[in-house]
Amino acid sequence: MVFGLFGGKGRNEPEEEEDDVEPVSFLGPLNGQEVNLKANGRLVEAGLLRAKDLITDAMERRADSVRIDPKGAQSVVTIFVDGMPYPGGKLGKTEANAITQMLKLLSGLDIKERKTVQVGGIKAEFDEKKYTLGIKSIPVAEGERLLVRINDNKAKLETPSDLGMGEPMRLKLRELCQDPGVVLVCGPPNSGLSTSFFGVVRNIDAYIYTIYTICDLEGRSMIQTTAMDREPGETLDLSITKAARREANVLVCEPLKTSEVAKTMLARHESINMLAEMSAKDTASALLQLLEWVGDPALVAAGLKGILTQKLVRTLCSECKLAYKPKAEFLKKLGLPVDTPMLYRKPPEPAEGSQEEECEKCGGMGYYGRTMMFELLEISEGMKQTIQSKPDANAIRAQMRKDKMVTLQQDGLRLVAEGRTSLEELQRVFKPA
Ligand SMILES: [Zn+2]
Known part of the structure; x- marks a missing residue:
């Protein structure tokens, strides 16, 4: 169970509940580029479902962002809800790499480039709501760190009274x-x-x-x-x-x-x-x-x-x-x-x-x-x-x-x-x- 977030209680039960959740759909990069999934068949096979699982899991928990940090042989996932970090479990190196590269591909970034900071975005839909996923890859000593910012396009905070102003x-x-x-x-x-x-x-x-x-x-x-x-x-x-x-x-x-x-x-x-x-x-x-x-x-x-x-x-x-x-x-x-x-x-x-x-x-x-x-x-x-x-x-x-x-x-x-x-x-x- 990679994404046992909040103490894991209830998450180890039979998984039928999870099957009810329609996973996130990725609707294309924000920069309008064409994503060639066919030419990247192996990456898609290794990374697409895993990336969907990770993002779906985070969205179900109302996360504002997800971070994948390479640490030695593994990568550490942190999920931020209302700005607070929660442990999101660990990923094997290959798994983390597949997710990172897949999300880069989906946001129209250069997957061969791993030495410079890249910033992009993916249009997404989850639970009949539209989202924008901000993707940022950052080279670090042990590989690449990936930041995913989850923006609800219809966030309700619009007027000062929505914002809580007296x-x-x-x-x-x-x-x-x-x-x-x-x-x-x-x-x-x-x-x-x-x-x-x-x-x-x-x-x-x-x-x-x-x-x-x-x-x-x-x-x-x-x-x-x-x-x-x-x-x-x-x-x-x-x-x-x-x-x-x-x-x-x-x-x-x-x-x-x-x-x-x-x-x-x-x-x-x-x-x-x-x-x-x-x-x-x-x-x-x-x-x-x-x-x-x-x-x-x-x-x-x-x-x-x-x-x-x-x-x-x-x-x-x-x-x-x-x-x-x-x-x-x-x-x-x-x-x-x-x-x-x-x-x-x-x-x-x-x-x-x-x-x-x-x-x-x-x-x-x-x-x-x-x-x-x-x-x-x-x-x-x-x-x-x-x-x-x-x-x-x-x-x-x-x-x-x-x-x-x-x-x-x-x-x-x-x-x-x-x-x-x-x-x-x-x-x-x-x-x-
Ligand atoms: Zn409560």
Whole structure:
């Protein structure tokens, strides 16, 4: 049993249950290349069913990604569910190699090339849903590492309320996008940053405001926005002029990655409202990076309207979460309302050899899916002064507290009070790395 994931209980039973599952279908590479299965008959024979088994098994468990790592004579499979790694068993070298090469072939990559990083994708269908499998092969000392990212094309996280944002913050954010100025959406890499960024765009009232985009929508359907036509090599400055001339209210920009773009955005802050995502570990580091890039604190203070930062947290499984009555003292210490009736946690691991059935919905993990915590920095008068005083991260955080801004931790506690996640999970995500 290669893919005995969650302790293997229930997986060693007669296999008839597994036969009911229609395996994943591979529908061709994303790059549109023709895949010649006939010319690779031996590889197909050795790898196709195994690759299907591996991916089907991962999809059945709602995995976001799968990693195959060569380690000596074997390869180790790790399956990530809601961002958490779970052991996915071991594969023999030949087996692992066949799966790796097969998935490379199916994504239109060069199977003879094993010394450089290759990136591709496969269109797939499973359980009547369409998926995109991102495939990345990376040469390592002992062979090739394979990463498979499983993207559900119809993922539901589309609006700020789907993303778990509370109503007050949603309204504030909407306000920030009404007038000219710069609004940034930040988060660590691989934290669903683009998802929350487009959630913010969807939050803008498209009946009242005209929204133009000049960024890659990554296949998202954004009917409330208009993609702006740009000439090849057109500068951001010119795009801003064009959008403003057409009386657009909001321009959704490319991710903010360079000093040049930051300078242009701030220099034009009076022309239009500009939204951009930016990779940063927290709000204070995002602001410091922006100050460094722009090099003009007064301009940042004048043109920046807000920074939204987000972080992912796993949500408790609704089927098996356990309620407990917290003491009033404890609630006070956490800063939660003392009349919070119940808090929830994941059920304890069943004892060794116990006959207890594991939860069918979450497979005994106790968590199912993820949601986001948010923190919103607004530019108060105090924050304007802080920005112009050559601040460090502590000074920015102190001002945020003074302005009574909701922090990521506080927003996480709101999710705990709502019974959507546990204190244990919050501790895990805020543990210093
Ligand atoms: Zn459960």
